[in-house]
Amino acid sequence: MSGTQDDLYDDHILDHFESPYHKGHLPQPTCSHSDRNPICGDQITVELLVDEHDVVKEAFFDGKGCAISQASASILCEAIEGKTLQELRDFQAQNMLDLLKVRLTASRQKCGLLGFKVLKTMLYTLDEQREPASSG
Amino acid sequence: MTTISSDFDVESVRRDFPILHQRLLGDVPLVYLDTAATAHKPRSVVAKVVECFEQYNSNVHRGIHQLGDRMTTELELAREKVQHFIGAGSSDEIVFTSGTTMSLNMVAHGWARKFLKPGDEILLNSMEHHANLVPWQLAAAATGASLKYIPLTDDGRLDLTTLDQLLTPRTKLLAVTAMSNVLGTINPVAELAERAHAVGALICVDAAQSVPHLTTNVRSPQIDFLAFSGHKLYGPTGIGVLYARRQLLEAMDPFLAGGHMIREVFLDSSTWADPPAKFEAGTCPFIEAVGLGAAIDYVQHIGLSQISHYEHLLSVRAHEQLAQVPGVKIHGPSVEHKGAILSFTVDGVHPHDLSDLLDRRGVAIRAGHHCTMPLHELLNLTATARASLAFYNTMEEVDALAEAVRAARQVFRLK
Ligand SMILES: Cc1ncc(COP(=O)(O)O)c(C=O)c1O
Numbered sequence: 317m318s319g320t321q322d323d324l325y326d327d328h329i330l331d332h333f334e335s336p337y338h339k340g341h342l343p344q345p346t347c348s349h350s351d352r353n354p355i356c357g358d359q360i361t362v363e364l365l366v367d368e369h370d371v372v373k374e375a376f377f378d379g380k381g382c383a384i385s386q387a388s389a390s391i392l393c394e395a396i397e398g399k400t401l402q403e404l405r406d407f408q409a410q411n412m413l414d415l416l417k418v419r420l421t422a423s424r425q426k427c428g429l430l431g432f433k434v435l436k437t438m439l440y441t442l443d444e445q446r447e448p449a450s451s452g
Numbered sequence: 453m454t455t456i457s458s459d460f461d462v463e464s465v466r467r468d469f470p471i472l473h474q475r476l477l478g479d480v481p482l483v484y485l486d487t488a489a490t491a492h493k494p495r496s497v498v499a500k501v502v503e504c505f506e507q508y509n510s511n512v513h514r515g516i517h518q519l520g521d522r523m524t525t526e527l528e529l530a531r532e533k534v535q536h537f538i539g540a541g542s543s544d545e546i547v548f549t550s551g552t553t554m555s556l557n558m559v560a561h562g563w564a565r566k567f568l569k570p571g572d573e574i575l576l577n578s579m580e581h582h583a584n585l586v587p588w589q590l591a592a593a594a595t596g597a598s599l600k601y602i603p604l605t606d607d608g609r610l611d612l613t614t615l616d617q618l619l620t621p622r623t624k625l626l627a628v629t630a631m632s633n634v635l636g637t638i639n640p641v642a643e644l645a646e647r648a649h650a651v652g653a654l655i656c657v658d659a660a661q662s663v664p665h666l667t668t669n670v671r672s673p674q675i676d677f678l679a680f681s682g683h684k685l686y687g688p689t690g691i692g693v694l695y696a697r698r699q700l701l702e703a704m705d706p707f708l709a710g711g712h713m714i715r716e717v718f719l720d721s722s723t724w725a726d727p728p729a730k731f732e733a734g735t736c737p738f739i740e741a742v743g744l745g746a747a748i749d750y751v752q753h754i755g756l757s758q759i760s761h762y763e764h765l766l767s768v769r770a771h772e773q774l775a776q777v778p779g780v781k782i783h784g785p786s787v788e789h790k791g792a793i794l795s796f797t798v799d800g801v802h803p804h805d806l807s808d809l810l811d812r813r814g815v816a817i818r819a820g821h822h823c824t825m826p827l828h829e830l831l832n833l834t835a836t837a838r839a840s841l842a843f844y845n846t847m848e849e850v851d852a853l854a855e856a857v858r859a860a861r862q863v864f865r866l867k
Contacts (some may be wrong), residue, residue, distance in 0.1 A: 330864070356820050356821075356835055357821060357834030357835050380834060382802035382804035427804065
């Protein structure tokens with residue numbers, strides 16, 4: 317059996333959970349967003365510092381919750397630094413799940429995709445805010 | 453370790469529950485410790501439901517034919533079983549509902565919205581399940597009544613030291629759970645009923661967790677409203693009970709309107725049938741009700757006092773075993789003040805990860821807020837892991853729980 321349950325808590329996930337990448341806050345984020353999973357209460361905030369070329373200079377997260385939600389937010393932050401906002405818009409849930417390298421059951425996907433969801437909502441809000449500015 | 457002796461024949465009981473004898477992924481045996489969420493059904497309940505479907509399924513109270521007669525007789529027999537099981541004076545005081553949630557909403561609509569006025573108070577506490585909290589919030593908002601809360605002690609019991617200040621002539625209702633679905637706390641319902649009545653208030657008891665595990669008697673102490681669910685009492689889903697004293701059922705407004713709940717219908721008005729029909733609009737889940745009757749027979753055949761006694765021994769063992777695992781904190785009162793429910797946290801392992809890891813060893817527990825967000829807020833936790841026990845669990849299963857928690861800590865590299 318490949319990608320079976322017991323691989324879920326593998327070193328990749330546990331390392332990110334124990335020593336997360338960029339856990340904390342940016343002094344002056346360009347944008348930030350928080351959300352929680354109402355069922356389990358897990359909570360994630362993502363903050364980005366974006367330069368004038370729309371490139372993510374730094375990504376930070378903070379939050380509380382299970383190893384899967386916290387490790388995946390850490391993996392997400394590590395993966396998106398250096399990417400353009402357009403690349404982030406193209407980044408799909410499956411790409412996020414691929415980054416985790418473990419197979420999640422349907423109920424755990426909500427944990428693994430919480431940070432991703434926060435990022436997507438943040439981009440959407442950012443685009444909404446920019447829209448009126450650029451159009452008039 | 454304490455040696456525990458019990459002549460309860462758990463192996464024989466387990467033979468009545470086919471679902472327990474399965475192996476899960478990885479060929480591990482199922483260890484079901486989630487009865488507080490829903491209980492398994494003995495063969496006799498399943499057989500009774502199948503008998504109804506196969507032999508005399510027919511809508512109740514209506515058809516004047518043999519099947520209809522038989523089905524109606526079985527339904528009313530089930531109502532009498534519920535009546536005797538909870539010590540009610542008459543089977544007319546037993547309303548079949550879809551479950552605890554529906555029963556409590558019936559009281560919040562049919563009674564609270566009809567009788568409460570601005571300035572009136574409903575006394576609650578923060579260990580309540582959302583089902584015994586949110587309906588009162590809505591009723592208070594609709595009537596102008598306000599909500600008051602009995603504080604909790606640090607170990608998760610009701611702190612009654614200020615009850616005299618909280619219970620006043622403004623208090624119209626005290627709504628309380630007989631047993632917390634999270635902490636397991638057994639609340640002093642008799643004392644609360646007496647003190648509520650002393651100021652002219654009524655008491656509404658959420659008995660979802662207590663009815664399957666402790667003897668219930670609605671006449672001593674005198675209970676005004678009592679709600680429970682069939683599925684937690686080893687019966688089918690979709691069926692529950694509201695008990696209310698006859699005068700209250702007569703005074704209350706109906707909740708749902710439609711067929712069967714009427715006496716006379718005119719084009720512009722109607723009059724209501726007598727209780728319980730007044731509260732059973734539409735086709736009631738009659739086969740589920742008969743299944744609930746069979747579940748009550750089963751529980752009574754084993755004996756609730758035997759059940760309580762054995763479950764307490766299991767609970768003692770579970771507390772002892774879990775307490776020995778490093779980093780484990782069991783929330784709530786000590787074992788003698790509670791039912792066989794353990795909500796706990798493990799330092800360094802989130803409850804969701806824990807339940808996921810336990811599941812790999814076949815140990816089914818629940819993680820989350822268990823529909824008690826205010827309680828978790830008070831405990832300053834977003835989630836807990838909950839193991840809940842029933843008389844079909846064994847001492848070995850309790851040991852398997854502790855062992856699985858140890859293994860989960862190892863996965864998380866905890867020493
Ligand atoms: C104490 C308590 N009250 C109410 C309920 C709601 O029961 P049901 O979902 O069957 O309506 C539950 C079940 O989760 C419970 O444990």
